[in-house]
Amino acid sequence: MEARERVVKMGALKHHSIVRRILTLVVSMVILIALVNSAVINTMIYRQLLTEYKSKGIAISQSIADSASDILLFRDPATIQSLLDQHLTINGVAYLVLEDAENNIVAHTFVPQVPQALRTIYAGKRTTTATTAFHRLPGLGNVYEISQPILFGEIGIIHVGMSLKPIHHSMLKVVAILIPILLVVLITALFVFRSRLRFVTRPLVELADYTKHLAGHNFEQSLPEQGAIRAIAAEHNDEVGRLSETIVSLEDAIMTYIGDLKRTTAAKQKIESELMIARQIQLGMLPKSTDNTAFETVKIASYLEPAREVGGDFFDFINVGEDVYIVAGDVSGKGVSAAIFMATTMMLIKAKAQEHIPPQELMVSVNNQLIALNENMLFVTVFCGKINRYTGIFSYVNAGHPAPFIKRKNEALEIPLTGGMALGVDYHHYYQQRELQLENNDTICLYTDGISEAMDVAQNQYTEARLAQCIGQSKAVSAHELMDDILQDVRIFSDGADQSDDITVLLASWCHASASVSSELGVHFTNDLSEIAKLHQVVDIYSQANGLTKTLQHNLKLVLEELIANTISYGYRDHEIHDIKVFFTVVNNALNMRIEDDGIPFNPLEDAPEVDHSLSLEDMPVGGLGIHIVKNFVDTIHYERQDHLNVVEFTKSLGETA
């Protein structure tokens, strides 16, 4: 069965165009050589025979001419005719014609008559020397004629016609012998070629099978046929052998490669997985969407898109007291090392900011600490600024970072540099701080060079100039809108080109506090105790906006902190994020407050423990004291469970406003 398949494959291979072409080429070459050979041989034979015929004809004519003179003079026509007839028996002699001195044909060997063509040629022709000519005569074909004068033509002329047919016959004989011989040689050669072809094609068939199996091979281990192919390589010290060796080497190389690839892929997948986690961690370090609540005088919009999984860009904004720190930075280099350095830098800045120190001090401190940790000689450009949310005074230090812009109405003002060097470079570097006064609705635009050096498909840079133009021409009325405009302009510019660097934008807009808070205010808080600071800010802003006295402002903080901290601490049995809504209203010179939460049902007026008024203030239990303060502060207080909400409402007369 296997043998039969092999035969079938052999057949298929024989019909393969290469084999057919080789066969055709060989046959064509042999035939061509045979034809050329035959042509050359025939031409040589023809020339040789023709030469011999000419000399033979000349000899015959000369002989007759010599003997005919006596015969013509002394003998009768019968003897002459007999002489001619004798010469006619010589091979190649087609005819003989004897003319007398008057050009009369006195004897000839033609039957029935001398052709008219010859008669015409002979008519009036006299010659004293031998002449030759070619004639084509009916029935005789091509004839080479020698005309020999007898006794210088005094007696007559003898014409001897030598037929070229014997020459043609000789040539045909040669061809008739050559062609069978050539055919035998050709057939023998083809037979031998065919046998040899089998020898050559057998390994080719095996190679074809082997390569076919290679196509579907998983390359985890060698194919079973590899042994046979190695044997072919060893047997054949020729192209087939080398081809076999090459294909076996190819399989081995592919196996090695596939093995390496699998290991590399697994390692890469692991690294990518870890990088994805690192990315999430890194992005998680960045502050979430800003608190764009109505009370905020500083509103922030931010965006960061790393070029790789992790990047060296970062931004931050930190509320400390009445100030907001805004930071944008860019670590030299990219990738994991930059990300770690960025995290370190960011953490140091965040920690230092909590000390509520001026940016200049912050930068000096961070610089020193970074240098102490910086064994890899990395550095980071940082812009760090601090906005007083009430006064709009903006103090900043620029440590090697691109100069930010301030959008003021339809202008983009470049924030002057402070001449600072990037952090992590020089331990003794002094960072100069500058200050400027923000105007109402000014928006500070921090960015990294991922924006200004963004490339289009023609490798042109976006440039600071275009960024300034974009900022200036933007019709945005909020930090978010301006950010969207900037990002859209950059994307349009670099459409089609790959992102080459991390892109970071941080926009902070400042507005005057009184301009943004009305007498009716609703604020959302989450169930996080850190929200208490925000609560204080909201009360401060609302109080300033509505002319509440400092005392009232202080007491209101106490009451709200008591109620809300209580809800945050004890109102929830799960760990989910919940909203706590606080509504401020001033109506008829009275402050109405309403607090809603979706915590467990709790009526602070009743469920809180009673306060023993006989005890001193220090000895009173904590829980009861808070509700005691609340009840003392408010004019009226009311609790109600509405659907799934606890609703506490209280009022307080404003009395004389501050």
Place this chain on the structure above:
Amino acid sequence: MLRTKIAFMICVFTLVNTPVFCQTHIGASAALTGASGVLGQYYIGGAKLAFDAHNARVKLPTERIELTVYDDAYNPEKTLENTQKLIHHDNVDALFGYVGTPTVVRMLPLLKLHEKKNLKLYFPFTGANTLRIAPYDSFIVNQRVSYHQEIDAMVKELVKIGRKRIAILYQSDAFGRDGWFGAHDAAKKWGADIVVDVAYARGMRASANFTPQATPVLQAAPDAVICIGSYEAVAGFITAMRTAGSDTLIASISFVNPKALLDFLPQKELDGRLRKNLLISQVVPDFKEKDRAAIAFRALVSKAEAPELLNEVAYEGYLAATQFIRLNASPHQSIKTHEVNFITYKDWVWKPVKEWSKWAL
């Protein structure tokens, strides 16, 4: 079949009569087969009647005349070979009765070569002129007139009856060329025109295609055609002419045996036109005459029970043999020759031409 039988008898006769005494031994090379085979059979057959009768009559063995015959099939090269054999092997005293011009012309140099032996050729069956002129005339003894004389007589008669435009059919060899030349001479002499001459290859049988020869003759539309050829070729030519519609007068010289000619011209075909307007010149008297020789010949034919020998050629052979016997006995006697006469086919037989006016133009 009959001809083959005769040829065989002749050869047997030769072998049986191998010379043992000092008899006269003569040799012949003649066409016993081939296109003119009948001529040789008849001529030698007729001669042998005379020699047999002579040998039967003489008492001394020395008076006997033995004849050795070889067949050359009318092939000159074979004639040469046969003659050399007769001279060297058979040591013949004389050569006798060769048939045909090209065959005799081919062996002539041997006569000169063996001149010292006084070797002569007696009475060859040919009228070739070359045998009658120098340098070989002294080696040959003729009883018949030459073809030239035959043709001369023929042209003279044709011109007399107004047939001056003459065509020639001739055999392409020495014989034909001799006759051709004689015809041109005669035409010049008597004021006739040779309007066309056509040759045929020696050895052509009656059944061969003679259209190539007939066509130019028909185109020339001659008053008469003179044929210098063998009986078979002439028969073939006559057939071609008659088939083509020409009934013109066709005259042949005596090399054509009248009886053999008729064998190839069936009376039944072409309404008998094949045998019409035929003339043959004769150089011996009619064997049907009542002279002594003719009577003796007919008696010998009858005695030999060979009726096929009752013809002009056999009679000529017989006459040649009787002359040789006579000369052998008395070498100085004169040679008897005969006038040229003509026969034509009429009323189922060949008859002497008495009146030419029927063909007058």
